[in-house]
Amino acid sequence: MGFVTDIGGRTSHTAIMAKSLEIPAVVGLEKATVKIKAGDMLIVDGSDGTVIMNPDARMLKQYHAKQQKFFRFEKTLFGLKDEPAETLDGHRVEMAANIELPEEIDSVISHGANGIGLYRTEYFYMNRRGLPTEDEQFEAYKKVVTRFEGNPVVVRTLDLGGDKFLSQLEVPHEMNPFLGWRAIRFCLAKPEIFKVQLRAILRASAFGNIKVMFPMISGVEELRQAIAILEEAKEELRVRKIKFNEDIEIGAMIEIPSAALTCDLLAKEVDFFSIGTNDLIQYALAVDRVNEKIAYLYEPTHPAVLRLIKGIIDAGHKENIWVGMCGEMAGEVALGLILLGLGLDEFSMSPAAVPEIKYVIRNVRFDDAKKIAEKALTFSTGTEVEEFTNKRLYELIPNLKKISNKTKP
Numbered sequence: 413m414g415f416v417t418d419i420g421g422r423t424s425h426t427a428i429m430a431k432s433l434e435i436p437a438v439v440g441l442e443k444a445t446v447k448i449k450a451g452d453m454l455i456v457d458g459s460d461g462t463v464i465m466n467p468d469a470r471m472l473k474q475y476h477a478k479q480q481k482f483f484r485f486e487k488t489l490f491g492l493k494d495e496p497a498e499t500l501d502g503h504r505v506e507m508a509a510n511i512e513l514p515e516e517i518d519s520v521i522s523h524g525a526n527g528i529g530l531y532r533t534e535y536f537y538m539n540r541r542g543l544p545t546e547d548e549q550f551e552a553y554k555k556v557v558t559r560f561e562g563n564p565v566v567v568r569t570l571d572l573g574g575d576k577f578l579s580q581l582e583v584p585h586e587m588n589p590f591l592g593w594r595a596i597r598f599c600l601a602k603p604e605i606f607k608v609q610l611r612a613i614l615r616a617s618a619f620g621n622i623k624v625m626f627p628m629i630s631g632v633e634e635l636r637q638a639i640a641i642l643e644e645a646k647e648e649l650r651v652r653k654i655k656f657n658e659d660i661e662i663g664a665m666i667e668i669p670s671a672a673l674t675c676d677l678l679a680k681e682v683d684f685f686s687i688g689t690n691d692l693i694q695y696a697l698a699v700d701r702v703n704e705k706i707a708y709l710y711e712p713t714h715p716a717v718l719r720l721i722k723g724i725i726d727a728g729h730k731e732n733i734w735v736g737m738c739g740e741m742a743g744e745v746a747l748g749l750i751l752l753g754l755g756l757d758e759f760s761m762s763p764a765a766v767p768e769i770k771y772v773i774r775n776v777r778f779d780d781a782k783k784i785a786e787k788a789l790t791f792s793t794g795t796e797v798e799e800f801t802n803k804r805l806y807e808l809i810p811n812l813k814k815i816s817n818k819t820k821p
């Protein structure tokens with residue numbers, strides 16, 4: 413029904429999984445396991461990040477009412493399922509969702525996303541003996557892409573490491589796992605493992621609109637190496653006379669500051685960017701995303717983060733490629749206004765966050781969002797940005813305050 417943890421932040425992998433499985437969760441409470449005893453009754457309010465132990469009758473009643481309001485709000489938003497994510501003045505963006513398991517597709521479709529902006533593939537490699545085969549991965553990718561009938565499905569290649577541990581692969585324990593041998597670094601060192609996945613993705617590309625995306629790219633050289641291995645995988649399929657999309661779109665995740673600052677160069681080598689704010693924020697602000705003690709420093713609205721995001725979007729557009737975002741920031745309501753105004757082309761988030769973001773986009777003017785983004789970039793602190801965007805959000809869409817369950821967005 414819900415869970416709480418001592419450690420973690422809101423973009424730790426545990427929190428992301430909870431969101432995608434729609435399980436109420438509050439993470440990073442530090443002493444929950446000491447304070448909470450077996451048999452205690454808990455209210456877990458995932459919208460607010462609050463946990464109440466042994467509530468009295470009044471409190472229970474209040475939270476039951478809040479829960480009902482939440483369900484009613486969800487129902488209202490579900491009405492937008494088949495509507496496009498288009499502003500009042502006709503600017504359209506792509507609404508996509510993030511998944512880890514093929515079983516999540518139903519939830520993506522029912523929440524009204526029309527594609528997958530991030531298919532995390534670590535799941536294949538976790539909690540199992542041995543490595544996943546090419547056929548097993550191919551079947552899973554094919555299943556997902558055929559369900560989306562021509563709509564985009566972005567498969568991200570293996571991003572092990574950080575807070576995603578793999579039981580089978582011999583990855584040594586590291587002092588700084590988020591700065592260590594993870595993601596593309598691991599794949600480039602193990603091309604035989606990497607190519608199995610690339611061939612599976614390529615084979616599935618014959619059945620729908622699959623795109624391939626590399627995580628943790630730090631610069632042009634690494635990107636070129638990844639593309640060279642993709643080319644080898646293509647050649648191996650040609651030799652086996654297996655069909656695939658020769659022009660499969662290739663994307664780079666922009667989640668390392670060095671990539672963000674050189675994305676004018678990277679943009680010349682790929683078909684799209686997807687901004688991974690979960691990591692980009694932790695690296696730009698030097699804030700470990702799973703460390704609850706410094707979670708207060710993890711600020712998506714920090715001027716440094718906003719400047720990086722603006723730079724990435726502008727550089728992508730200058731080279732005529734589309735720019736999406738698949739970090740958790742894309743699903744934060746008030747920040748959606750800034751991202752929209754900065755010209756983000758695709759928003760990808762936990763399926764459950766899709767309806768509310770779509771509602772916001774459909775109830776504002778692109779012109780207004782542009783002004784909000786412009787103004788947001790003039791503030792000196794993240795707090796000022798947050799206060800300003802929240803204020804503007806409720807001024808532009810007063811209805812949201814009335815119906816939303818959240819006490820703070």
Ligand code: PEP
Pocket residue numbers: 530532571667687688689690691692738739740
């Ligand atoms: C990110 O870093 O923003 C991202 C989407 O990838 P992950 O959370 O899997 O690291």
Ligand code: MG
Pocket residue numbers: 627667688690691
């Ligand atoms: Mg990441």
